[in-house]
Amino acid sequence: MIGIKRLAQHLNVSIGTVSRALNNRPDVNEDTRRRVLEAAAELGYVPNQSGRSLRRGRTGVIGFMMQTGHEITGQGDTFFMSVFDGVQTVLNRHHLDLVALLCSSDENADDYLRRMVSRGLADGLIISSTQRVDPRISYLAERKVPFVTLGRSTTDAGQPWLDVDFETIASGSVNRLVARGHRRIAITLPDDDVNLGYIFRDAAEAALRAHGLRLDPSLVFRSTPSEAGGYGIARAIVGQKDRPTAVILVNEPISIGLYRGLSEANILPGRDIAVIGRDSPQTRFLSPALTGYEQSLRDLGIALGEALLASMPAYAEIYPTGIVRKVWPTELVEGESDAMRL
Numbered sequence: 001m002i003g004i005k006r007l008a009q010h011l012n013v014s015i016g017t018v019s020r021a022l023n024n025r026p027d028v029n030e031d032t033r034r035r036v037l038e039a040a041a042e043l044g045y046v047p048n049q050s051g052r053s054l055r056r057g058r059t060g061v062i063g064f065m066m067q068t069g070h071e072i073t074g075q076g077d078t079f080f081m082s083v084f085d086g087v088q089t090v091l092n093r094h095h096l097d098l099v100a101l102l103c104s105s106d107e108n109a110d111d112y113l114r115r116m117v118s119r120g121l122a123d124g125l126i127i128s129s130t131q132r133v134d135p136r137i138s139y140l141a142e143r144k145v146p147f148v149t150l151g152r153s154t155t156d157a158g159q160p161w162l163d164v165d166f167e168t169i170a171s172g173s174v175n176r177l178v179a180r181g182h183r184r185i186a187i188t189l190p191d192d193d194v195n196l197g198y199i200f201r202d203a204a205e206a207a208l209r210a211h212g213l214r215l216d217p218s219l220v221f222r223s224t225p226s227e228a229g230g231y232g233i234a235r236a237i238v239g240q241k242d243r244p245t246a247v248i249l250v251n252e253p254i255s256i257g258l259y260r261g262l263s264e265a266n267i268l269p270g271r272d273i274a275v276i277g278r279d280s281p282q283t284r285f286l287s288p289a290l291t292g293y294e295q296s297l298r299d300l301g302i303a304l305g306e307a308l309l310a311s312m313p314a315y316a317e318i319y320p321t322g323i324v325r326k327v328w329p330t331e332l333v334e335g336e337s338d339a340m341r342l
Contacts, residue, residue, distance in 0.1 A: 011039055062091055062308065063122035065101040065113060067129055079252065079280070079297060080128075083150070086301020087126065090309065096123075110135050117145060124308050126150060130161075132195045148308040148324075153195050160307040160324045162300060166196050166250075167203040168330055169293045173248040173276040174207035176332075181342030182274060186219035186244035188233055188254060200250050219244050223254060230254030234261020237273070245342060249277035249292075259286055269337040279333050289335035300328050 004022075008015045013032070021028045021036035028036075064087065066080060088098045099122065103112040113127070113136050123146070127136055130151035140147045141157030149161040170187070177185050187204050189197040205215045221236055223229030233254060237243050238261070249255055255277040262269060269275040270288045277283060279294035307324035309315035 007036070007040060007043060010043065011035060059121065059123050060095065061097050061099050061122045062087070062124050062126065062305075063099050063101045063116065064126045065103060065109075065116070065128065067105055067109065068102045082297035083301040083304065086298040086303075087305040088301075089298075090302055090305030094309070094315065101125075110139070114139065117143060124148075124312055126304055126308060130195050131155075131193050132198055133193075134195075146308060146312045148304055148311065150304060151195055152199070158323065160311055162304055162307060162324065162326050162328055163199075164196070164295060164300075165327045165330045166200045167327070169250075169278065170200045170203035170248065171207040172293070172332060174204055174211070176276065177246045177248075177274055177338065178208075178211045178213070180274065180338070180340070182246040183213060183342075184216065184219065184242070184244045184246070185213075186221060186237065186247040187215070188221045188223060188247065188250045190250065191222040191224055191229070197250065204248065221247075225251045226253050227257035227260075230257025230259075231261040232257070234258045234265070238262070238265040238267065244273070245340070246274035246276070246338070249275065252278045252280035252283060255280075255283045255286060255290055255292070270335075270339040272340070274338040274340045276338050286337070288337050288339070291335040291338040292333055293330045294333050295328055295330040303328070 004015055004018055008018045011018065013036075017028065017032065018036055021033045022040065024033075064084065084098060084100070091098055101112075101116055101121075103109050109129075116122070117140070125140065125145060125147040126149075127140075127147060128150040130137075130149050130153040132154055134153040134155045137149065137153055137155040137157050137159060141159060147159060149159060150163070152161055152163045174185060185208070187201065189201060201215075201220070208215055218240070221233045223233050230249070230253065233247075234257065237247065247258075249258065255275075258275065259269060262273065267273055268288070269290075275290065277290050277292040279290065279292040283290045283292060303324070303326065306319050306321070310319035310321045310324060
């Protein structure tokens, strides 16, 4: 592999001539252009991407910020991988690359984001795990960094966002369980201030009120989005004197841990307790089959990528959608885990 200087020396022409030929400039005659391109292919010329980025004022990179940590498992394997695939599908159309910006759970997310922005690593950003009040949104808007959020927030800078329809998951599950006679219905929530937890709880409480019921605070279980978190919820349910007859799960990975914890206590979903969760490739191996909500995560990723590019001047004409704000649809897949009737 050689650079532009070596290529120019090999052809005995100026670096400027080689550069203009490689960039298809009109002020280079066709014979010279042909010689340059043939020599570049023969010698394995590789352009200096850092230099190109500086000249163009662009990196050709889109950053996707997400949190990592030893207690955050499963979520990255199922949810984000499918979303990433969809985003990259869009970016490929424009020869852009997706880079995961992994913020450790031990680090302050706001500080991490400021450091990434100050280094100019990406032309645009996708941020996830949006908090109820999220300073990252204000920070990016103030600095005019193009971005889209995967999730809503009460912090609103007019930015594009897409979010899973947690309202339908919560209210649809409550309505289904109440119709089967359940009154002591538990819900699970994230253990942090992520906004989806507030949306989910509000929707569940509203649905219960519509049936003349209330959400018992003792039936609200918080956990990390992991198998271990689900196991802990199961142990908490088993330990209650007046335990719930049904439980609604807010995210995918906790289903696996919940099943194991209940099994150890000889409590079977669908027979001894009704369970409604969220569908994922892993939950499809549970027995009895999980009743859960599914959504096309790859299509969600495609929509995220297009929403981000629509907010960037260089691509706005290609994606003339304006500011996209959309709740992503979800659909119930019936299993056997909520077969129990009262």
